[in-house]
Amino acid sequence: EAAVTQSPRSKVAVTGGKVTLSCHQTNNHDYMYWYRQDTGHGLRLIHYSYVADSTEKGDIPDGYKASRPSQENFSLILELASLSQTAVYFCASSPGYSGNTLYFGEGSRLIVV
Amino acid sequence: GMPVEQNPPALSLYEGADSGLRCNFSTTMKSVQWFQQNHRGRLITLFYLAQGTKENGRLKSTFNSKERYSTLHIKDAQLEDSGTYFCAAEAGGGSGNKLIFGTGTLLSVKP
Numbered sequence: 001e002a003a004v005t006q007s008p009r010s011k012v013a014v015t016g017g018k019v020t021l022s023c024h025q026t027n028n029h030d031y032m033y034w035y036r037q038d039t040g041h042g043l044r045l046i047h048y049s050y051v052a053d054s055t056e057k058g059d060i061p062d063g064y065k066a067s068r069p070s071q072e073n074f075s076l077i078l079e080l081a082s083l084s085q086t087a088v089y090f091c092a093s094s095p096g097y098s099g100n101t102l103y104f105g106e107g108s109r110l111i112v113v
Numbered sequence: 114g115m116p117v118e119q120n121p122p123a124l125s126l127y128e129g130a131d132s133g134l135r136c137n138f139s140t141t142m143k144s145v146q147w148f149q150q151n152h153r154g155r156l157i158t159l160f161y162l163a164q165g166t167k168e169n170g171r172l173k174s175t176f177n178s179k180e181r182y183s184t185l186h187i188k189d190a191q192l193e194d195s196g197t198y199f200c201a202a203e204a205g206g207g208s209g210n211k212l213i214f215g216t217g218t219l220l221s222v223k224p
Contacts, residue, residue: 035214042119042199042214058211090156101146102201102212104156 003027006091006105013112019078021108023091031094032074033102034066036087043090049074081112116140117202119215126190126222134218136200138181143203145176145183146212150197159185190222
């Protein structure tokens with residue numbers, strides 16, 4: 001069974017503060033993704049990566065940075081957290097370029113106050 | 114309109130009933146995946162389809178790229194089927210497995 005773990009699972013951050021969400025996968029997958037989920041919007045792709053030390057912008061990258069220091073780890077960084085970034089964030093991994101099932105982590109609930 | 118439209122937004126069934134969910138696409142999609150999000154928020158992959166139909170137990174999904182839709186059929190609904198169901202489609206043109214999600218169908222199964 002694929003394993004993607006996220007931390008923290010829940011966090012309250014202050015506006016303007018820095019937040020780092022971490023993701024670790026033990027699947028030996030090349031691709032990793034960060035999505036955010038808001039009520040009424042489904043999931044939207046923020047950043048993704050297909051190889052260590054490289055990241056790509058997704059559909060809503062503004063206000064977020066990503067880091068892929070190794071194949072197993074992929075972080076999402078909010079340098080200056082804002083109220084609008086309150087959401088649930090999901091990390092996922094997949095084996096290859098296209099046509100592959102996503103394996104999701106359990107989600108990280110972020111509340112910015 | 115939205116590239117992936119999912120219907121209905123909410124659905125209530127009694128145990129043992131059958132029903133179907135549908136996603137319509139504004140353009141030709143390469144593949145579709147269906148996910149269930151359970152009451153704890155966990156996303157579980159149900160199906161990946163590049164074409165045709167797949168079945169898994171009481172669930173069956175169809176993807177018709179040409180007609181731009183996908184369906185998920187639930188047979189003999191059980192309480193544990195409750196949750197939010199998402200379809201997500203992969204556009205062509207080298208999108209690199211970037212999925213476009215629908216807004217979900219909230220399914221409630223009642224005893």
